[in-house]
Each structure stands twice: as structure tokens, then as C-alpha cells.
Amino acid sequence: MQRPINVGVVGCGYWGPNLIRNLRSLPDCRVATICDVSNERLSHLTRLYPEVAAVTDFAQIARDQDIDAVAIATPVHTHFELAKQALQMGKHVIVEKPMAASAAQCRELIRIASQRRLTLMVGHTFIYSATVRAIKDIVKSGELGEIFYIGSQRLNLGLIQKDINVVWDLAPHDISIILYLLSQDPVAVNCQGKAHIRAGIEDVTNLSLDFGNGAIALVQSSWLDPNKIRRMTIVGSKRMIVYDDNEPLEKIKIYDKRVEAPPHYDTYAEFHYSYHYGDMRAPYVKQVEPLKVQCDHFLDCIRSGTVPETGGMEGLRVVEILEAASRSLQAGGGRVELDEFSTERAKLSALA
Amino acid sequence: MQRPINVGVVGCGYWGPNLIRNLRSLPDCRVATICDVSNERLSHLTRLYPEVAAVTDFAQIARDQDIDAVAIATPVHTHFELAKQALQMGKHVIVEKPMAASAAQCRELIRIASQRRLTLMVGHTFIYSATVRAIKDIVKSGELGEIFYIGSQRLNLGLIQKDINVVWDLAPHDISIILYLLSQDPVAVNCQGKAHIRAGIEDVTNLSLDFGNGAIALVQSSWLDPNKIRRMTIVGSKRMIVYDDNEPLEKIKIYDKRVEAPPHYDTYAEFHYSYHYGDMRAPYVKQVEPLKVQCDHFLDCIRSGTVPETGGMEGLRVVEILEAASRSLQAGGGRVELDEFSTERAKLSALA
Amino acid sequence: MQRPINVGVVGCGYWGPNLIRNLRSLPDCRVATICDVSNERLSHLTRLYPEVAAVTDFAQIARDQDIDAVAIATPVHTHFELAKQALQMGKHVIVEKPMAASAAQCRELIRIASQRRLTLMVGHTFIYSATVRAIKDIVKSGELGEIFYIGSQRLNLGLIQKDINVVWDLAPHDISIILYLLSQDPVAVNCQGKAHIRAGIEDVTNLSLDFGNGAIALVQSSWLDPNKIRRMTIVGSKRMIVYDDNEPLEKIKIYDKRVEAPPHYDTYAEFHYSYHYGDMRAPYVKQVEPLKVQCDHFLDCIRSGTVPETGGMEGLRVVEILEAASRSLQAGGGRVELDEFSTERAKLSALA
């Protein structure tokens, strides 16, 4: 492709400007038009980037034949309509996480993109972080042994959303990382939580993902914590990792620690666990802005027609879990099986 | 009372020696006899404290007329039988947490102690910690506003128990602190978890306590974490506390931070939350060994006949929650209401 | 002044681009021309800011009648010549720290600027940091009591300079902050250090500033430390502050701790110090980019003719201490009195 890829960005609130800055910095990419309901946001951004056109009506982007691709960074409840319009007008789409407000919406977007052979990608940015990729490599290498348990905390004060609760807002990060690390889907989900600030919008939640015979993952999300915490612990049978995204340099710590049960024992006899305490190692990982890698990957997929690492199917998997979490929340935190979703997903995969 | 109180200590494994050391150091208290199934443990302790008698058969303590009180630091499944024997022989009892293996057992011990007017106390040591008491004072003062949420993590590598899972082993600390701070009982419990090292013994769990219209508490317990973590976050409508028991000095940090929703608003209109970021303060708290305060309180209660701060009823409340957690674990993590327990507890209170 | 102030920026290496970005963002200021010896650096910056002219010869800036002010961010040994030329051509000057390679050079620049009534400012950026200003307010309020001691560590791996040692490179920050906090000049200086990587260029140093009857300040500087450390401890007779610039939020911690000697005592008798341990408080300080405040202040001083907070005299004071430190280093770390400098400075002040 000779001509630069022309991108329209819709949503210029918190995240949109980061997309604009990164897309603009990439060779062979041009941010042609930006769109927001707020004229104030638009004029702020056109002061910084005078070459970019600004519109308040998304239709102007959708029908602009010069625009090849659309990046969507608007509130979640608008994702489906905007992405659908863009795909129907033949544009490649990258949409912020979570992909849409329901699994059904995600499936429909996947179908349209598949029929029209367009790139559909979801902004699960952490999958493009050098740190998460380094952890994935360690997991894949078998160094950790069998993964027993992943615990994740994503806590801070605000920014409280008005249309979605804290699981839908924060947990997509944790869920996408956990699915990526385990290369496996959970079989069931539980979620408990409570709404304190705004009725009906949980601001503190506890999500657990059961991976069948394998691991369990526990994800805590909160908009009501005095400190910003982004910490994930990955416990394997041989080694354990703590991933603290707030650490400036040593984000990954690998602990050579484990508990071992004696291989064979008579239940009625005395036996002893052995505890192994070994070195800790923090591998050096060179940091690159993950959003830049993500934007670059989006352009690559458009050019080459390859499926993105965080394509529609990955976005769907995360939304399925969020939807199950909502059902569990409404049903007092009980277990919600995911088999119905996997049946639907199998049909979709067959189609693709 | 002129004569020193003579105490027998049963269980000389991990915790018993701490009880012996503290009881021995108190004026007007004498550790008369210690009991354990292991002769090795007994001889180790009599080398340190030659004046103490050592027996392997608890009956020798139970029938010793010179012994006024018994401290029980044995595995949980033995608590009920040992405490019952001691009470029936007219001895005051302090038993390690959790009080017994079921709420029914706790209720029976409470009944016996009540009939015989004996002191029955449970070793919820954290209630005697200067730090927890300082937090209680802050909560009571109203400085935090309404309590929204308490999150607690008690994680470490080992020591894996053989007769109880990690909720029964570690969460009694968190539960007793949470009940103490909130002066309120939860209405329902959820618990998810998984057993990795030993079949049927969960080593990682996620417990949530729903306090009705009020707070939610989330308690994570793990025997499989590379780091020892003892952290509790108490989020109020006005201020927030982080209590990190691993910090040598600044165990309590009070954050003048909060989120405020506008008092009245039209759901369809735009509105904004206000975020308040203020000072952090770490109050100086003079530390005393909590177990020493606990032992002293036990002796005081025996002498004065007053009800301990962590008496049978407090021990029962914790076991009720543990029992409900076990039911939830078996039922896929679903919600288990606690009303049946409160009915039973009301009858018991009427009796006392 | 109606017309925006036109600024030329010379030096587009590590720091220059930050000056350009901040100056450009200020209303009523225009970055007209940038200058560097490297065409590569210039073309990188003109890609980002197409409206800016780029030159490799400083004379083009110096003789450009439309340029009102010059910002100098070049290696230290060039500061004097560039600043002198700019001042002689009637331009206001802001020069990076340290102001020049010797106190004599600083004095000459002050004289020229004074004669021509031009603004001469030095980029001691930390004086414009909200954190340092908050500490200054605390010190001024008397809350700390008498200041006994300031200890400062500024350590990291690299960036090793080729024309100056680590005291000249890193310690200007600490020295400018210390002078600002104490509002006092030291009477003598000691400095020890060693050159490991490049002969004659000390990469690790220990600087001590004696403030006569008052405080002592100890400044450690290193290019050879595995961790980036920016920590200053300010010990007063009543309270103590730790200022850790690496902390994202709680940069200032005020400790209500002190040692008290008994007011009167007989030297031969027994006496006891009293140790006070009280609360710690981390005041909330809203952060603004200090360089932006600094650039804004430079423009204000130009417009209003007021003397900058970090004007030539402040720059000179820092260079005097650096020069004395160099002499001490060469003389085996012995004490170098600063009275000769203060005599010279008094003459200069008389002139101004």
C-alpha cells in the first residue's frame, strides 16, 4: 500500500488524544478527522494538531471515502452502533475495551467484519505491553510449572463511569491479560460487589474465574481505593511471579518459591510439605509505549489482512465474562457457567 | 484473689510456646503444666522453663485441682473436646481461633461455660493489638464517615494445614477484625476457592461478606503467595485507611480522600463527581505485644468475672461465617444467608 | 507588551526540547528559532514543530532583531560565551544550571545584564517545583524549629558528562534547593570524590556545606548507582522532613519526631535525652510541571522588569560553591572557606 492509511478518531475525551498522538507519530498513517460531541475538546486538539479536521457528527467520518479506518474511544454503550456503521461503510475498526455492551453485539460486529473482510480489533492495550509479553514468554517456557492461581488487583480513586460498573470499566484489562497468559477460557464465573456512590453502578467488585481442573483467577476492581494499585500475582507449581505495573523499572519479580506435597502418602500417616525458598529475579524488560505497538499492529493487520492479536474474538471472550459477571452480581454472586457462550462462539468460529 | 492463677497449656507446637512465654511473664500467673503429644516438644520447653511440669495426657491437666485455667493451642478439630473437658472440670478456658470446628460446637461450649459461670475466651489476638484498637477508635469517632468497604489480604507461602482449609486457618483474623471495626454482623457470605496442593483443602480463597445496606468486605486468603501480605483497606465516605501490618512503624495510613456524588441530580442531565485529594497521616501508635494484652485480659476476666472482649459469642460469630463460607464453597460460591445462625444466636443470648 | 515575546532556544539535546515544548505552550510567547550543532536534532524538532526556524549558527539568533530572549541549554563550558553574546545584543537570557564554568564568568554576565537592564535568569528548575515550595513554606512557618541538618542524595546510572564532574552536573539542584530553604550562605565547603570511568572527571562525590553556627548539609552525587535516588532529609529541632522526589504522590513526609536534651544539667551528673515519636503527615501538594512555571516566570520578569527568583545572583551563589568544591577536591577534601566569594559578591550587589 503506497498511500498512507487515513484514520478517523471518534471520542476525544480521556483516551482518544492518546490514540491521536500515537497514530500521528506512525509513518504511513494520517489522522484525517477527529470527532467528538464537545466543541471544546475538538478545538483544544486542533490547536495542538492544526492539520487535523474536526467534526461533531460521526456520519461525516462514516461516509468519507478517503477514510480507511476508524478508531473508537467513546463510552461503551455507543461502541456497537459506531463500529457497525463504520464496518458497513467499509472501514477497518479499532474499538476501545470493552468491545461492546453485550456478547450478542460483539458477535454481530464479528460477523459483519468477517463478511466484508475488514480488520476488527479491540484496544486490549496490555497485550501489547513489553511487560505482559515477557510474562507470557515465561509462562510459555514452563518455568512456572502448572499455573495454580492468578490474583489481580486494579484499584484507584475514580474515574467513576456513568454507564458501566467497575467490572466493565477496569476488569477488561485483567481478564484480557489472564486469558492471554493462560491461553484458556474459564468454565464459570462468580462476581460479588456493591454500589456505594451511584445506585446500581457497582464501584467495588470481586470477580473469580474458574478454569476447570486448572487455575482459579481472582480479580478485584475498585474505584474507591486511596492508592492506585495495579498488581497481579501468578502462582505456579514451580515458581511465582508478582507483576506490579506501578514499579518504574522492576515490574516483574520471579520468585523461586514453591510448596511441595510428598508424591505418595498414606492419608492416615503423618507427612510433611516441603517449602522451597529460593532467589528472586527481576528480568530487565525494555519498555515501549504499548499503545504505540497496538496502533502499529492495527495498521499492519489492515495492510496484510492478518487477524489481530486482539481481534473481535478476543474482545468477545472478554465481554462474555463481563456479561456472566453481571448475571452473577444480580444473582447474589453465585456461579454462572460459560458453556452457553462457548457454544455460540464455536458457531462463530466455524463461520470465520 | 491472692494465690496466682495456675494455668495449664495444651499444644506446644507453633503457637503454644508464645502463650507459655507470655503467661509466665505476667504477675500473679503461673504456668503449672504443659501438655503435648510430642515428647520432643515437651523436653525442648522444659529445658527453657525447668519449673514447668510436662504431661502427654490432657486428662492429667483436666483433673488437676490446682489448675484454674486451661489455654488450648491444638489443631482445630480437637478444640471442642479439650475445651469441653476443661469446662466440665470447672476450669476457665482460652482457646485458639477458630473456636471450634462448627457453630454447634461453639454454642455447646458457650452453654457449658455459662451454666458453670466460667470464663470462656477465644484467642482473637488482633483485637488486642494497639494498631487495631487505634483503627477502631478512628472508625468510632466518625472520622471515616460511613464505612463503604473493607478489603483484606492475608497471603503467604504456607504453613499449609492438614485438617482445615485456608479460610478456616487465616480468615478468622480478618473476620474478627472486621466484626470488631463494624460492630455489625453480615447478612450473607460468598466464598470461592481452589485446592491445589492437597485435594479437598482449599489453599486460595476469596470470601465476601455482605453487610446488608451497609458495607461489603472482601477477604482474600492464600497459602500460595510468594510474599507475606497483611493488608487491610477501610474505605469510608469521608476518609480511607490502609492498615499494613508488615510496616514496622507506620502501620496505619489515613487518607483524606473521597469521591462525592452531587447531592441531587437529574439522571438524564450531565453531572460530575467530585474527587477530593487531601493529606495522608500516619498516627503514631505505641506497640505492645498483643498476645501479652490478651493473656492479661484473660486473667482479669477470671478474677473479676467479667465477659471477655473476645468471649464465646465473638468466637461463635466468626465460626458461623466460616461455616457459611464452607457451604458457599461447596455450592459453587453462591450466596449463603446467615439468618439461621442469628436465630440460634438470639436464643443463646437469651440464655446468657 | 502587546506582541508575543520571541524566544530563540540554543541547544536541542536532552533538555532543550523540554524548554521548546513549554515555551511554545505559553500564551504570548513564540519559539521563533532553534539552534544546535546537529542537523539531525534540528530536523527531528522541526518535524514536530514545523513553524519553528532552525539554524546551526548561534550568530543568526544573536543578530536577529525580532528575537527578544534566548534560552541556553548547551554544555556548561559554552554558557558564558553564548549568554554574553546574547546579552550584548540586547537579549534577555535564561541559561541552564550551572550558570557558567566559574564564579568570575557569572559575575561578568551579571554586570552586563545589570548595565543593559536585561533579565538574566538561571534554570534552577526545582525552585519552581510545587513540592520544594511547599517545603519552603513549612520551613518558613517555623514548624521544623531550628534546622540542624540537610542530607541529600542524587544518584543514578549515568548520564556521564564529558566536560564537568558529577558535582557540577547533579549537585546544582541540591545546592539551589538548600540555599532556598535555608535563606543562608554556607561559610565553608568540603568535597571528596573519585573518578572511575573517565580520568579527572569525578563520578562519585560527597559534598558538605558548613553553615557556621547553624546547619550542616551533606550532598551525595553519583553517576554510578544502580537506582535513581532523589532524596532529601531536612532535620529540625522540632520536626523532620523526608522529601523523596521519586514518590509519585507522597513526596513530602513530615515526622513529628525529635531528640531533646535536658535544658540545664551538670555535666558530671546522669541525665537523659528525651525522644519524641509522633505522627507522620504527608501533605497533599498539587503538582504542576516546574519547567512550565519557570518559563512563565521568565516571561513575567521580562515584561515587568522584576528580578527573577533564580536570577544571576542565585546562579552565582551555586557556582561559587561548585568552584569551592573543585578546590577542595583538588586539596584532598579539606575545608575551603567561602569568604573571598562573599566579598566579591558584596561588591557586585552594591553595583546592582
Add this chain to the structure above:
Amino acid sequence: MQRPINVGVVGCGYWGPNLIRNLRSLPDCRVATICDVSNERLSHLTRLYPEVAAVTDFAQIARDQDIDAVAIATPVHTHFELAKQALQMGKHVIVEKPMAASAAQCRELIRIASQRRLTLMVGHTFIYSATVRAIKDIVKSGELGEIFYIGSQRLNLGLIQKDINVVWDLAPHDISIILYLLSQDPVAVNCQGKAHIRAGIEDVTNLSLDFGNGAIALVQSSWLDPNKIRRMTIVGSKRMIVYDDNEPLEKIKIYDKRVEAPPHYDTYAEFHYSYHYGDMRAPYVKQVEPLKVQCDHFLDCIRSGTVPETGGMEGLRVVEILEAASRSLQAGGGRVELDEFSTERAKLSALA
């Protein structure tokens, strides 16, 4: 030796009880008598250890023929007289650090012990710490390359001494560790400091040790710091270590970081340093109480007649540096060469 070694302990203040507890716990050792000027201290200790005799007059220990060895934990100005008496009465001696109030006193004690073939040991406890030994092994292995620099901070609030300043009180730990790690003596010393709380007793000091062509060590000591800091950084040409004794588990962190100058370059040409950033590793080190190891070593040396790892000569080396530091402090912090000391030491070694 069949009979247990009988030890007398003199000084039952802060440190003495630790000696008593450890000596008592060792097989084949008996704490026969303890001595202090305070009857209160003595009665406190005999309550804990009823089998020990207590005296207020050291002569009773010195002339007790059943006592084989004396442990001295009294104020520094009394070390010489007590140790001398004990040695002259044929007793082995372990004396707390610093060994004595002057190098001359140390030399005399070494001479007496040598003539009478008695064990003379100094309580440089850190040399018996598993952590320091692990660092020594790393240094010896060459993993760090050439040692460039050791920086050490030993800071806290109090306990202010009345007879010695903070260098004499705290720096012996750092100095003994540095000498042990480098296996080398410094050629010169500088020391700056200030007395704030008590006239003439410096409470904050900055000590630098010049190791000739090799390393430089910078030791900061303070009784006036809000936090307890025990941190040592060891910078080598290949790797760097941070040793933080306050860390409960990861006391040693090894950084695979370094700066490299190009091997050959033309001074006038451009050249670039290369910065290597690699992994960090925290080796697991099993902790044992260092004082226990030290006491055990003292008994071993007595039994076998071998020279202690921290014998009189090691104690002397530390006191030489302290004496030089005092001279430097009095001479305005200037350089004090140590060659006079090494001449004296050579004579002494010849004698031994």
C-alpha cells in the same frame, strides 16, 4: 575441652542481655556471673535467669578462677581497663565494638593477649551475618568486577551516646564490613560533621575512606534521622549490589548494570559511554542470628587457639580509622593519611 567454658559478662545495659541470652543457649558454655553498676539491671536479669550470679564489682569476676572468659559490653571509655584486667588475670576476652578509645589502647591489649596466648576478640557482629558473608562471597567471586565505590548510610533517631560521637558509635559497623569486603586498608580518611544536641559530640557525620588507586567509601552516620536506615551500595565495574538490612527477606539485590567507557579513544573526538541495564537478582540467604554465630566462634577460638575472624587486629584497624576521623573532624574535615598507623601495625604483626 570437657568442662563447659565459664563466661562472665560485664555490662547489662542495651547489648549485654543479648550476649547473655546467646551464650547461655550454646552447648558447653555457662554464663557464670554477670556484672553491672546498676542493681536494678542485675535483678531484672537474675529474675529471667535464676542460675546466674550477679556482682557490681568487676574485680569479683576478674579474680574468679572458675571464669575462663569475659564478655565486655560497657561504655567505650571503660573497654581498655576492663579488658586489660581480664587478660592480665588470664581470661579470654570478647569486647564490644569499638575495641577501645584509641589505637594505642588496642595495641596494648593485642600485646598482652599475644604474650599470654589468650583469645582477644572484638564484637564486630556484622562479620558473622549470613547476609554480609554472602556479599563477601559475591565480591570474592569477581562477579562485581573491580570495586569502584561503597556508600553506606546508618541513620536513626537516637540512641545518643554521652562519651562518644556518632562516628565512634555507628560507623564501626560500616567500617568493619567495608574492610571485610575489600580486604584492603584505606590510605586516608576525611570526616565532616556537626554537634547539635550535645556540644562537642557530633550527631551527624560524613566519613570518606580513600583506598588509594582503588575504591572510595562514603559512610554517613546520624542519630538525627526520622527513619532507621541501614543501606549499603557496592558499585563494581561489572555489577552493583544494594544491601538493605531493613528488608525482611530480600536484603541483597544484585544489579546487572554498568557504565562502560570505550577502550581507546582520541580525547578530542566524540565518543560514547555504553550503559548496560540488565536483570536484578535477590539471592536467597538463610538467616541465623549473627550474635549467636559470633558467640559460637568465640568459644571455638578459645578451645582451638585459632585467631578470631574479628580479633584484636581487626578491632585495631577500625579504631585507627575512627581516630583518624576524629583528627579530620578537628582539622576541618581535611585529609588524614593513615601511614603512621600502618607502620605501627606492621611492628605489632611482626610481634605476633
